[in-house]
Amino acid sequence: MIKFHEKDPYAPIQYSYEVEDILYRGKSKFQEIMVIRNPHFGKMLILDGVVQITERDEFFYHEMLAHVVLHAHPAPKKVIVIGGGDGGAVREVLKHKTVEKVYFIEIDEEVINVSRKFFPTVACDVDDPRVEIKCMDGAEFVRGQNADIDAVIVDSTDIVGFATSLFTKEFFTSIKNCLTESGFYVTLSESLHFHKDIVIEVQETMKGVFPLVDLYAAPIATYAGNWWTFSVGSKGLSPRELRQKFDMKTKYYSDEIHRQAFLPKGMYERLMQKKLEW
Amino acid sequence: MIKFHEKDPYAPIQYSYEVEDILYRGKSKFQEIMVIRNPHFGKMLILDGVVQITERDEFFYHEMLAHVVLHAHPAPKKVIVIGGGDGGAVREVLKHKTVEKVYFIEIDEEVINVSRKFFPTVACDVDDPRVEIKCMDGAEFVRGQNADIDAVIVDSTDIVGFATSLFTKEFFTSIKNCLTESGFYVTLSESLHFHKDIVIEVQETMKGVFPLVDLYAAPIATYAGNWWTFSVGSKGLSPRELRQKFDMKTKYYSDEIHRQAFLPKGMYERLMQKKLEW
Numbered sequence: 001m002i003k004f005h006e007k008d009p010y011a012p013i014q015y016s017y018e019v020e021d022i023l024y025r026g027k028s029k030f031q032e033i034m035v036i037r038n039p040h041f042g043k044m045l046i047l048d049g050v051v052q053i054t055e056r057d058e059f060f061y062h063e064m065l066a067h068v069v070l071h072a073h074p075a076p077k078k079v080i081v082i083g084g085g086d087g088g089a090v091r092e093v094l095k096h097k098t099v100e101k102v103y104f105i106e107i108d109e110e111v112i113n114v115s116r117k118f119f120p121t122v123a124c125d126v127d128d129p130r131v132e133i134k135c136m137d138g139a140e141f142v143r144g145q146n147a148d149i150d151a152v153i154v155d156s157t158d159i160v161g162f163a164t165s166l167f168t169k170e171f172f173t174s175i176k177n178c179l180t181e182s183g184f185y186v187t188l189s190e191s192l193h194f195h196k197d198i199v200i201e202v203q204e205t206m207k208g209v210f211p212l213v214d215l216y217a218a219p220i221a222t223y224a225g226n227w228w229t230f231s232v233g234s235k236g237l238s239p240r241e242l243r244q245k246f247d248m249k250t251k252y253y254s255d256e257i258h259r260q261a262f263l264p265k266g267m268y269e270r271l272m273q274k275k276l277e278w
Numbered sequence: 279m280i281k282f283h284e285k286d287p288y289a290p291i292q293y294s295y296e297v298e299d300i301l302y303r304g305k306s307k308f309q310e311i312m313v314i315r316n317p318h319f320g321k322m323l324i325l326d327g328v329v330q331i332t333e334r335d336e337f338f339y340h341e342m343l344a345h346v347v348l349h350a351h352p353a354p355k356k357v358i359v360i361g362g363g364d365g366g367a368v369r370e371v372l373k374h375k376t377v378e379k380v381y382f383i384e385i386d387e388e389v390i391n392v393s394r395k396f397f398p399t400v401a402c403d404v405d406d407p408r409v410e411i412k413c414m415d416g417a418e419f420v421r422g423q424n425a426d427i428d429a430v431i432v433d434s435t436d437i438v439g440f441a442t443s444l445f446t447k448e449f450f451t452s453i454k455n456c457l458t459e460s461g462f463y464v465t466l467s468e469s470l471h472f473h474k475d476i477v478i479e480v481q482e483t484m485k486g487v488f489p490l491v492d493l494y495a496a497p498i499a500t501y502a503g504n505w506w507t508f509s510v511g512s513k514g515l516s517p518r519e520l521r522q523k524f525d526m527k528t529k530y531y532s533d534e535i536h537r538q539a540f541l542p543k544g545m546y547e548r549l550m551q552k553k554l555e556w
Contacts, residue, residue, distance in 0.1 A: 003292070012318030013499065014281070014294040040290030057471070057556060193335070193499040219497055219505035221291065221471040226504035227497035251555050256542030264534030277529050278335060 004036055007049030010158065011194055011224030015051070017044065023118060028110035031157075035118045041222065043118055045086055047111070047157055051222050058088050058122055061188075061228070062155075063253035064218040064261065066092035069151050069184035069232060070099075071246060071258060072239040076150035077101065080178075082138030082166065084155030085111030087123035093153065094125050095248045102131045109135040139171045145178035152179065154187035159198060167202055172209040172233065185210065185233040191225025192217060192271075193278075199229050200272060206233045214239050215268060216261040218252070282314055285327030288436065289472055289502030293329070295322065301396060306388035309435075313396045319500065321396055323364055325389070325435055329500050336366050336400055339466075339506070340433075341531035342496040342539065344370035347429050347462035347510060348377075349524060349536060350517040354428035355379065358456075360416030360444065362433030363389030365401035371431065372403045373526045380409045387413040417449045423456035430457065432465035437476055445480055450487040450511065463488065463511040469503025470495060470549075471556075477507050478550065484511045492517050493546060494539040496530070 002019040017038045024035040034046040042055030053061070066089050070076050075098045081089045085106040093102055104126065106112055112133065115123040126133065134141060142152065152175045156166050165171060166187070175185045189202040199215070206213045210233030220228040232239040240262050246255035263271065270276050280297040295316045302313040312324040320333030331339070344367050348354050353376045359367045363384040371380055382404065384390055390411065393401040404411065412419060420430065430453045434444050443449060444465070453463045467480040477493070484491045488511030498506040510517040518540050524533035541549065548554050 005294075012295070012316070016283075016292040016294060017290070038290070059556075191499075193497065217497075219471065219495075221469075221503055221505070225499055227499070254542065254544055256544050260538050260542055264532065264538055266532060266534050278337075 004046070006051055006224070008158070008224050013224065015222070015224065017041070017051075024114060026110065026114070028108050030108045033110055033114055035114060045115065045119065050158060052157070053086050053088060053119070053122065054222055055119065055121065057220070057222055058086070059251045060218055060220050061223070062088035062092045062122075063250050064216075065089055065155055065186065065188065065230060066153060067250065067253045068216060068230065068258055068261065069153070069186045069239055070096050071242045071244050071255070072237065073150055073184055074182055074243045078149050079103070080105060080142065080145070080149055080152045082141070082152065082154045082156065083107075084153070086115040086119055087112070087126040089153055089155045090128075090131055091122065091125045094128055094130065100130060103141070104131050104133045105138045105141045106133070106135055107137055137165070139165050139174065142171070142174040142178050147178055148180060149178045150180055150183050152183075152185045154185075156188065159190060159202070167205065169205055169208055172206055176209050176233070176235070179235065181235055182237050183235065184237070184239060186239075187231050189215070189229045189231040191223065192227045192229055194225035196271070196276065196278070199231075200274065202231050203272065206231055210234060211236050212238065215263050215271075217263065218261060282324070284329055284502070286436070286502050291502065293500070293502065295319070295329075302392060304388065304392070306386050308386045311388055311392055313392065323393065323397065328436060330435070331364050331366060331397070331400065332500050333397065333399065335499055336364070337529045338496055338498050339501070340366035340370045341528050342494075343367055343433055343464065343466065343508060344431060345528065345531045346494060346508065346536055346539065347431070347464045347517055348374050349520045349522050349533070350515065351428055351462055352460055352521045356427050357381070358383060358420065358423070358427055358430045360419070360430065360432045360434065361385075362431070364393040364397055365390070365404040367431055367433045368406075368409055369400065369403045372406055372408065378408060381419070382409050382411045383416045383419045384411070384413055385415055415443070417443050417452065420449070420452040420456050425456055426458060427456045428458055428461050430461075430463045432463075434466065437468060437480070445483065447483055447486055450484055454487050454511070454513070457513065459513055460515050461513065462515070462517060464517075465509050467493070467507045467509040469501065470505045470507055472503035474549070474554065474556070477509075478552065480509050481550065484509055488512060489514050490516065493541050493549075495541065496539060
């Protein structure tokens, strides 16, 4: 049996997957891109040795990344998606009928092309007329924006290498400056099991910029440590409240899951006081 | 680097752990027992090639196994723990001041002995005077009990091999017969990610016996599929409600976590109708 052993230097458990077939292997200007087929998960997209999505379970991550802030917003029209070259986040954003424009900013065009070819159910909406694709650095893109964006959604690789520019105070400030008063920013922020210190650091950096910062989580089997977190920043609106009726087809996200996904307040306080002992 | 590759035939991801040291390796009448040391998780107990507990994260599982039903009960006095030879469940049960008696029924005495020696922070309370250890089959033990038990807690290995006798209608009936009117039964029931069919099967079998059956989950990094479920049966009391004040030292469980751990009702319905698509 051929196995793919994930190369995640930050994970104390190594995950390995059976490989039925290697469908693609290439090197872009930014990273090594690989597509394999696994008997359980179907096709899997791997960047620099780390699993990004699988056909079978990608919706957990993409739904939870996009729908929480877009349901907390009263009526999102303009959205920026940074990263997420597979198109999964864009697909979920476009389920919101109020959305008129999605700026899809992916630094690595090759990821979009590989996803169009191998993940048609994920990349299905990247060529929708509401979507404007720009292959450039997300940090640079947000610096030039007016304050008319309703949501900025960051779907980057792990917080290492070239993705680290997406977790600085400068970047968070540029995002805040391009958001409307009811706008939201959301980003992945690693696992509460394995990367608690990173979660706290991202939250603290965001608190230096956004008036309101919060944290929610979802169980994602193929991300190291599962119990995956998402950090939200806003100018004051709480992301815990839904300001729209939940009325779309999803597999995991729902209004019930929305409310339940946020860290209980007591646990959140203990996290930020560094009192969670694990 | 020496690695331990977990041997879980039901998991589509293989988990591997760095081994700093092999502290114990033996064969009991029932299974192969191994204790290794890992740089992140500390000492790890492995039975028949499957990770049971780690020093670092065992409390997630043990707290969530014991405290949900014991807080839902108005005042638990007599408790049966079946399995859980490491002593972690017993330790958590004894945090409840109302508890007067714990029948600790572990089929494999060797697991208790190995845990006393290598996991003193887990097995710390197995020799408490309130605990009566019996090394025998749990199914046989409950058949002989009067109806004066407040909680039966099953902490078995995965639902394969000799543990399957703990998931039959006959066993569930014996448990129901030994519970008081406000008594609860709780058992692990595998992962919603990888073993959804097993979760449904356990729930359905329990529904054939208990008037009220429910399901809650917790994120456990070292169990395949994480998003680990616990199935609860009762004669009518809902386990979602706390009937006691939460007032003890825990690392993960709390009254907030108790309420949030249960599957949202809509998702639970879709699970049981086999409409969750993953």
